[in-house]
Amino acid sequence: MAAGTPIRAYGDRRDDGVIQLSFTLPVPLSEKAKEAAKLFCQKLGLTEVKVAAAERAADNYTFFIAYAKTHVALDWAAIDTPELVIKKLGFDDLNALIEKEVGRRVVVFGACTGTDTHTVGIDAILNMKGFSGDYGLERYPWFEAFNLGSQVPNAELIRRAALKNADAVLVSQVVTQRDVHKDNSRQFIEEAKKAGVDKKMTLLLGGPRVDHKLALELGFHAGFGPGTKPSDVANFIVHQVLQRMGKEQRGQHWEGEPR
Amino acid sequence: MAAGTPIRAYGDRRDDGVIQLSFTLPVPLSEKAKEAAKLFCQKLGLTEVKVAAAERAADNYTFFIAYAKTHVALDWAAIDTPELVIKKLGFDDLNALIEKEVGRRVVVFGACTGTDTHTVGIDAILNMKGFSGDYGLERYPWFEAFNLGSQVPNAELIRRAALKNADAVLVSQVVTQRDVHKDNSRQFIEEAKKAGVDKKMTLLLGGPRVDHKLALELGFHAGFGPGTKPSDVANFIVHQVLQRMGKEQRGQHWEGEPR
Amino acid sequence: MPGPFISDEQVAYARTLARDITEPIFGHIDKHTTVSVERTVLRWFGVEGVGAMGAPLVNLMVDRLQAAGVLNRGAAYWYGRALKMGASSPLDAVERLTAAPLEKLAPLPAAEEAAMKDEVRAEARAAVAELKARVAKRNALREEFPMGPAPHKYVIVATGNIYDDVDQARAAAQAGADVIAVIRSTAQSLLDYVPHGATTEGYGGTYATQENFRIMREALDDESKKLKRYVQLTNYSSGLCMAEIAFAAAWERLDMLLNDAMYGILFRDINLRRTFIDQYFSRRICALAGIIINTGEDNYITTADAYDAAHTVITSQFINERFAHRAGLKDWQLGIGHSYEIDPHRPDTLLLELSQAMLVRRCFPDAPLKYMPPTKHKETDIFFSHAYDVMADLVAVWTNQGIQLLGMMTEAMHTPLLADRYVALKAASYIHRAAKGIDREFTVREDGLIANRARAVWERAVKLLEECKADGMVAAIGRGRFGDVKRTETGGKGLEGVLERAKDYFNPFLEELESAK
């Protein structure tokens, strides 16, 4: 797309601004309710509002589906995303590199902390089996991975990691209702600071509603969202270790795709 | 609901303001695209934006699904809808009333005008068979209904109706792309004015994207949307005839449901 | 597996009835031509372009011939005469003929006429060869980049602007579409000419023009190469220009065409005689060009009730099949139409739809079949609408449809947005992947609702075929037997474009087409 061209929503034709919405209003289904839905969309700044469907979800709730146009336009060039670029080494190459450059096994600790019991995600990263054909960290001979499981208190995870002088700590957060994941993550960072490990270890956050930007905001060194592969995490951690050792510049990454 | 209470969207809890959106942006799928989608929602005034899904609709198009909160609140009492209240007489009673009070058959003409060929809707109102178990106007012995079919020029419909001194003219409009239905309806009203019948006959508009309010705005006497039954239309027309005859006050309707 | 439900003899009997029904119509077809057929002839000779007022040259020329009362000898004859007059190009031929007082032109001596006809025949043969070469090019591309497995996922684009359509078609192809249909602007069926050039303003669709065909096919060729999967293109050979569009489509290497023996009559109020003649010539072209036709029985049950009128679909399919075979189409070219249209508020609709689709499969085992999704009972609730479409996806893969139009969740609102197609394609891919082969897993019970319903529909279908045979198609159509629409033989648009052929009617393309094996 040409630089500087504003970006608009595309429904049927370029820049027509068409979007779809659905929402429920606590009113009984009626003509008046439909008018309310239209007003609702107009108050969102939408034009040419078509309240497509008004469904009687219950005696006092109506579910609406609307299509409308918006004038919202975005300046693509101005959008700032701290994107996590990971150009990866393959399994063998990465292990060889650790052996040669780090000279010892890289130690990582991970858990699903707080009240969260969703271990499938952290298991996918740490366990032998890994995720969609990509081996987990336990499988790397040059990693030493400890998976503490679920419902682990933040302080406990940090304590255990500190005991082993871990290189990285991995926190998984899956339940996000009323931002419990953010609260718990902030608490983790506080504990890490209290224990004085926040500068020494690489702190990683992951989960279905995590992205790199959010993780940085919360005080982690990186964030990993849905679809993350263990090798992404392994590569990122090794970079961090090398950087801490002064063997590599900050922000560096290997070119090319893993073999 | 208590009068004066502002109405807000209801997702999981009362007044949480949660709504769902989907839209396509003309950008390739990437982290930056997701950030763009988030900004897009924020520009709509939404908060706590969760870009749930970013789907690669094509190489240069990404389809987004988002959930977010809005502060929009509506004042229910202030919403104004010209609602078409039709308390109906049943088939036999209505016929008997026409016989007694009008003393002649009520004449109606209908068509799908302009380039529109969607006759199913106007047929549902006019033909014998009717719609969802409700007889069409042709079936009423005290109605004389002419269905001119589809693709009828507006002027032609008016000409034919005028020849028979019709009581009502029914226009159906189904195709609405780029507001062709509105353009065509306006043109119909112009023609009706030109022919001087706009004050003499009841002009009705119907179709899936028609509502009473829109029809009034366009200059019709009433509008009928999806789900209209022939008996709704029959009752409305008879009222109009009686009102034109001075036998009934404007805006009157029969109480109770039809037998 | 679709059951037997009925015996092979019963199916064969229906075919005999269809033959008997259509034979008298061929008696009529063989004696007539139409302005549209003659315009097609001229197009094939290479008469392109539009006149001063924007009217296509072929229209100017044919109108001229008709006004002069000489069109019944065939436009090819007059084209030959123009060449004789020294015309140096098709365009030049048009000018000469338009200028000449044709009524007064003396007949040629027999030998000269024969020589002229031979010359014209040679030119026609060359033109046919060129068409075949273009088709061969298309087929080569298809072989290089094989298509995905059936059911082929068919989606429409309908922005009104061919360039927007290209954008949307490319996106759809990338999202998994196997067939792109460019929907025509509303009421193009009623135009007695084919608009010219690239167009950017249509309502509810984009004008079908040869240039639009070319632009879209070029884009899809490009996309097919990128995706390494051939993406098919289809349009409408319907309405008053059925044959001309078939030619333009064949020339521009389209893969399919909506083409029905009765659709124009019933749904566009196009004259019955005109339609039967035009469809024959258009189908001859499709047969030659290896174009798959899609018939329009699904339309019947958007006006009539899908449960009550189910048998009319079957009846019409046999008639459409016979018309198609008679025009030289092979079974693999018969995208016989049917659809998932029974009111979803009724009970047992999945069973009823399976019954109908299985019955169609049972009757036409070798045809690809074209399956339409629900449309009439679609709701504006897009989530329900999507769930409803998914069931049609299932029936399509279950009954091995060759071509499956994907339902759009916004069907009850507007022509599809880019995202609507994406959503439909993703769901259909899932269902096809999840359920492929389900027909081989189950045996349908001959004493169940599905089988009983199939037999009941069959019985009524055969009765209607018998009625059509006994009283003639015209009478049956007159009684509103198809789609609840009544038409008469001399009513409707376009009858003035039908002419009885002169004894010495000359149409070298028809000769070529009819002699092709």
Added chain:
Amino acid sequence: MPGPFISDEQVAYARTLARDITEPIFGHIDKHTTVSVERTVLRWFGVEGVGAMGAPLVNLMVDRLQAAGVLNRGAAYWYGRALKMGASSPLDAVERLTAAPLEKLAPLPAAEEAAMKDEVRAEARAAVAELKARVAKRNALREEFPMGPAPHKYVIVATGNIYDDVDQARAAAQAGADVIAVIRSTAQSLLDYVPHGATTEGYGGTYATQENFRIMREALDDESKKLKRYVQLTNYSSGLCMAEIAFAAAWERLDMLLNDAMYGILFRDINLRRTFIDQYFSRRICALAGIIINTGEDNYITTADAYDAAHTVITSQFINERFAHRAGLKDWQLGIGHSYEIDPHRPDTLLLELSQAMLVRRCFPDAPLKYMPPTKHKETDIFFSHAYDVMADLVAVWTNQGIQLLGMMTEAMHTPLLADRYVALKAASYIHRAAKGIDREFTVREDGLIANRARAVWERAVKLLEECKADGMVAAIGRGRFGDVKRTETGGKGLEGVLERAKDYFNPFLEELESAK
């Protein structure tokens, strides 16, 4: 129809294995009790309310008895002693016992003890009668307003606030839900007490409390009357308070409970011994109260791969069934769990899911079965997610599931919004209406993918049953055979709450329950 796939003898053999596997566990169960079982006994006597610090009185009392080392005689015994001491009310009894130096209390003379026990037995019998009366009231309402046909559409509410839950439950009932499940706040399983009173703050769900049960059942009674269709209520009898919750649910007239013999062990790391004992008592209560239990095999394939671990579901179902029968539950009460969880990116998933569901139906022809929708492979693309759920709706009606959890299109994001439930209910109603009876239309072929897969899964399921029999359940669980999770006999939470029963252990409710036919 679900095939035979396997012979009746094979199915009977699996049942024998399940019996042999569970018998040793009953040896252990019959010798032990737990704090939770004893708290249940006290609750049943009417000990309600919380102490000064918010701890439930039953906890205070049982902890006291345990601290004193005398709980192994049974809380009922001490309750009797308190009465003897002159306690005027259950509350008073708690106070007296908490105050008394139990360790030092002299044993009663034999006759007096017998008399006391008889008195306590009488009181227990009265309490059981009262519970039965409450259940009868529920059953009367069910008869007055018959439920809709199966599959019963089951949806969850999970706002965290019981009053919001009521709002959402009423809306769901109006939109067609047959069963409302109030999801518990995250990690309630791990609380070794049942929270008290109405609660308004939970994460990912609402605390299961007796008062919350009452509030919700009252609202649903009201809604059932309005709708003239009984709406069922369910909650979780799982975790460290399995038995207490079963009691509270029975008392408050709930209709179903999630209750599994192994769920707590595997997914909550609750001690294995504790779980087996608690589940037995909880199931005895369910048996008495006519509560349908829902087992949790579906959970296995959210951690293990659904294709690879399909057989573990079958194995566990036989074990769960045996545990249930042993606790007096009838087949109609066995909502045996399974689910539609195979990765939809694989081919043939509809066939594989049908195979699995049919196999389950084949093994448990008389159980209602509880079917879970896809969850693990749900996408945040709500449209795809909805289409995916619709296929589970189809399998549910095809295999005559008694109870069907409806998939939510926002499953991969958040607990359901009001609209999500509406959308799911509307789609499921459509699919049920459209496809009901499809099982009677088709015969599954014994040589197809479905049948072969069913037999392959069966074979592995039987092997695993044989392994469990040979090496014991503990060993099998230790090897991670179920849900890829490994647990040990003495690991996990709550072992400290397990006690060997004293020789003169007294539990009049257990006596009542075990003697009920």
